[in-house]
Amino acid sequence: MKIEEVFVVKAPIQKVWDFLWNVEEMVQCVPGVEGAEMLDPDNYRVRLKVKVGFISASFAIHMKVTEKHPPRFLRSVCTGEEDRRLSTLKQNNVLELQPLADGSTQVTLKGEVSLFGKLGTLGDSVVRGKARKMMEEFSNNVRTKIEAS
Amino acid sequence: MKNFEYLEPRSVQEACQLLRQHGEEARIFAGGTSLSIVMKQGFFQPKYLVNIKKIPDLTGIRWDPKRGLTLGALVTHRELETSPLIQETFPILSQIEEDVANIRVRVMGTVGGNLAYAEPLTDLPQILIALEASIRVAGPDGDRTMSLEELFVDYYETSLRPDEILTEVLVPTPPPRTGIEYIRFSSSSVIDKPCLGTAVRFTLEEDLETVRTARVVLGCVAPTPLRARQAEALLEGKRYEVQRVKEAAAFASRECKPVSDLRGSEAYKREMVRVLVTRAAPRAFEKARAFRGQV
Numbered sequence: 357m358k359i360e361e362v363f364v365v366k367a368p369i370q371k372v373w374d375f376l377w378n379v380e381e382m383v384q385c386v387p388g389v390e391g392a393e394m395l396d397p398d399n400y401r402v403r404l405k406v407k408v409g410f411i412s413a414s415f416a417i418h419m420k421v422t423e424k425h426p427p428r429f430l431r432s433v434c435t436g437e438e439d440r441r442l443s444t445l446k447q448n449n450v451l452e453l454q455p456l457a458d459g460s461t462q463v464t465l466k467g468e469v470s471l472f473g474k475l476g477t478l479g480d481s482v483v484r485g486k487a488r489k490m491m492e493e494f495s496n497n498v499r500t501k502i503e504a505s
Numbered sequence: 506m507k508n509f510e511y512l513e514p515r516s517v518q519e520a521c522q523l524l525r526q527h528g529e530e531a532r533i534f535a536g537g538t539s540l541s542i543v544m545k546q547g548f549f550q551p552k553y554l555v556n557i558k559k560i561p562d563l564t565g566i567r568w569d570p571k572r573g574l575t576l577g578a579l580v581t582h583r584e585l586e587t588s589p590l591i592q593e594t595f596p597i598l599s600q601i602e603e604d605v606a607n608i609r610v611r612v613m614g615t616v617g618g619n620l621a622y623a624e625p626l627t628d629l630p631q632i633l634i635a636l637e638a639s640i641r642v643a644g645p646d647g648d649r650t651m652s653l654e655e656l657f658v659d660y661y662e663t664s665l666r667p668d669e670i671l672t673e674v675l676v677p678t679p680p681p682r683t684g685i686e687y688i689r690f691s692s693s694s695v696i697d698k699p700c701l702g703t704a705v706r707f708t709l710e711e712d713l714e715t716v717r718t719a720r721v722v723l724g725c726v727a728p729t730p731l732r733a734r735q736a737e738a739l740l741e742g743k744r745y746e747v748q749r750v751k752e753a754a755a756f757a758s759r760e761c762k763p764v765s766d767l768r769g770s771e772a773y774k775r776e777m778v779r780v781l782v783t784r785a786a787p788r789a790f791e792k793a794r795a796f797r798g799q800v
């Protein structure tokens with residue numbers, strides 16, 4: 357499943373990059389993230405709790421930065437397992453920054469999410485809809501945090 | 506499945522107290538057709554199951570020409586399908602029930618469970634919202650009534666508090682000159698959950714030409730059942746015309762928020778919403794003109 361979000365942050369590209377490259381801070385913008393720990397600058401351990409109605413699932417995720425070209429491009433891959441081993445997930449992410457004429461920055465976020473295992477029982481459209489919503493919230497949080505700082 | 510304690514209250518109040526006492530660790534169990542699946546899969550493991558099936562106040566189908574239809578939360582799909590009272594007053598409900606799930610789910614699954622589970626791929630909410638149904642909810646501090654529309658918050662999420670029970674569904678007596686059509690569409694197999702469900706309801710003015718009330722309710726194309734309000738506004742207060750229906754259907758197609766999945770892409774679902782609203786509207790209109798007290 358592919359998801360794409362494009363949004364504009366009223367801040368110069370370097371400021372946006374600095375925020376995003378502070379990965380431990382940046383992942384806090386993902387709704388449901390309960391903690392993040394840097395293993396080395398390219399590897400992070402993240403705990404994510406996803407709630408769908410009365411059902412919740414916690415994932416232990418390993419995020420690896422696989423390519424970066426400051427201040428414009430960041431590629432990462434996340435792999436994770438649900439605590440009760442009900443499901444695994446894999447997500448490929450690409451973040452692209454582009455300076456705009458008015459001094460703000462356009463952020464393009466492309467994600468490809470695959471969820472395997474029993475959580476799919478909740479419904480394919482639910483998993484996709486939830487992922488899309490999380491991405492939207494992430495974009496909003498990133499924008500608000502950078503613009504407020 | 507993990508062990509759980511099975512509780513069997515005999516009254517609504519007792520059930521609410523148990524829910525309050527055990528909080529997040531308890532869950533209501535009605536027909537169990539949905540809950541048992543998530544429990545067996547292992548991603549929901551309540552410590553207490555509060556079986557409400559032995560509470561007599563939650564059963565029964567009643568009809569009062571002034572108040573309308575009252576469905577106890579424990580009324581099963583099968584009862585809706587086969588009840589002579591429903592067939593006489595709200596045949597739309599018994600007709601659609603023939604296509605809901607399979608006979609095993611229909612025999613066990615309840616109306617209360619169907620609504621309170623707030624699963625996105627269902628049929629009843631669209632029809633009931635189009636008929637302006639409301640629900641009664643009981644809690645430890647008393648009862649409240651709300652429109653059914655207000656129940657749905659998100660995927661599998663309702664506005665019920667954890668210690669509340671949906672006790673009844675109230676469907677008002679349809680005003681004269683009312684007609685409703687529901688089209689259930691499955692893209693994979695007829696016994697699959699719906700890919701789309703579209704309800705269109707009209708209540709006409711005495712001239713039998715002008716639309717007084719229009720309801721266009723779409724299912725499976727958003728996290729919750731969705732009223733296509735722009736489409737409704739376009740139709741209301743005006744003469745029924747084919748061209749206007751086409752425009753309203755195009756509005757509905759834009760208003761919904763489908764997600765691409767195994768049952769169809771987003772674009773396909775939008776197009777199908779347009780097609781189904783266009784198809785359902787003339788049938789609802791003809792039924793409204795021929796209204797004889799039942800919908």
Ligand SMILES: Cc1cc2nc3c(=O)[nH]c(=O)nc-3n(C[C@H](O)[C@H](O)[C@H](O)COP(=O)(O)OP(=O)(O)OC[C@H]3O[C@@H](n4cnc5c(N)ncnc54)[C@H](O)[C@@H]3O)c2cc1C
Pocket residue numbers: 532533534535536537538539540541557578604605606607610613614615616617618619620621622626627628629665669670671672697698699
């Ligand atoms: C194979 C299959 C196919 C299906 N196809 C369709 C279909 O085509 N169309 C359609 O509309 N539906 C369909 N369904 C859904 C079906 O309608 C529901 O499973 C059923 O109505 C749920 O009722 P239940 O009594 O079994 O609920 P349960 O499984 O007992 O409970 C479901 C949820 O609702 C809560 N709950 C139950 N009753 C109440 C109450 N009174 N107050 C508050 N909370 C309550 C429970 O705590 C639980 O969270 C299908 C289900 C299955 C399994």
